[in-house]
Amino acid sequence: MELNQETVERYSRQLILNEVGLEGQTKLKNAKIIVIGAGGLGCPLSLYCCAAGVGTIGIIDNDTVDASNLHRQICHDVNHLGTPKVDSIEKKLNALNPLVKIIKYQTKLNRSNAVEIFSNFDVIVDCSDNAPTRYLASDASVLLRKPLVSASALRFEGQLSVYRPFELGNPCYRCIFPDAPDPSLTGSCSTAGVMGFVCGVMGSVQAQEVVKQIVGLDRSLVGKMLVYSALDCSFRTIKLRSKVEDCVCNSNPKSLQCFKDVLFECSPPLMILKDKERILPDDYSKMIAEKTPHLLIDVRNFQETQFSNLGYEKPGDFLHLPIKKITDSDDISAIVSNINTKMSELKDDCNLIVVMCKRGNNSQKAVQKLKQTDLVKQFELKDVKGGLLGLKDLIPDSNIFDY
Structure with missing residues (x-):
């Protein structure tokens, strides 16, 4: 990495850290991360990773900016209403750090395109808001042997964990949650609500774990889950179970077809009455x-x-x-x-x-x-x-x- 004047001025406060230094900053520059979702978590996560100098940031999102997004999705503003979120976030990140390359995927992530997209990146970052995407991100992590940093935020609470299922003993997402939840029983931001600052907290901590994965800091959330409560203003770290013996991640899968499919489309409306x-x-x-x-x-x-x-x-x-x-x-x-x-x-x-x-x-x-x-x-x-x-x-x- 060339330590020119612009580089020194931009990254000076983290270059002086022993845990980063020139070697760590070079790793950040050469790193490629793929972010699933340009929403409440994806916005703060992308901002901090971009500011830290992560060399290439891919963004997957097929949605457009809506007024209801603005209280938490801080890369978008009123001038972006109706525009694709990937375009809006690209402008924000380019303005923050033009040294970082942004790759946009204005598409819906699914089983047919996930492996092809993820293959070009080093770390998978799950900022999605639904269970099927989390399972898909985990399955691709197992298949491609890439670390997964996954977070969620709902109401006043957030969760975060780092998965390295390709390493001995470390669980995948399916090891922890073997069965997908019933879509009719789970909430989302649109139905259950979420406070914007919860997304900010979780997205920032998620960026922290992404940078630690890239730089190589040992003390990460692998095998653990961070649980945050805004109401209690508390953080708890829970030790996760070890890899499940009969989980598919233990069977050296060769394709996504080896994993039990989780319906990607939104569940249909209930049909209880005639x-x-x-x-x-x-x-x-x-x-x-x-x-x-x-x-x-x-x-x-x-x-x-x-x-x-x-x-x-x-x-x-x-x-x-x-x-x-x-x-x-x-x-x-x-x-x-x-x-x-x-x-x-x-x-x-x-x-x-x-x-x-x-x-x-x-x-x-x-x-x-x-x-x-x-x-x-x-x-x-x-x-x-x-x-x-x-x-x-x-x-x-x-x-x-x-x-």
């Missing part, structure tokens, strides 16, 4: 316009109702019952009594109860549970297919769809 038990968005918007009598039950949680209020209902024909209050109740008789009271306040000819949620999944669960009570003998119970989002463009002059 079509005749559901109301199409078009039909429900007509009911609103025609003022068809019915009791509307909103089963979203309290936080969701705060920024998306059902403002079109008339007084007396609306009830808020969070989904957990319905599905997790040991004694649903109080809920039934409350609904009966509301129905008695409406017109005599009203016998319809409509259940609403954000997407049309929890509303089905609520209708299913309520149909196990005596309500089904007195009233017609239906939900709105697609929920509030299905009505987004159908109810005019409404500000209830701000998310």
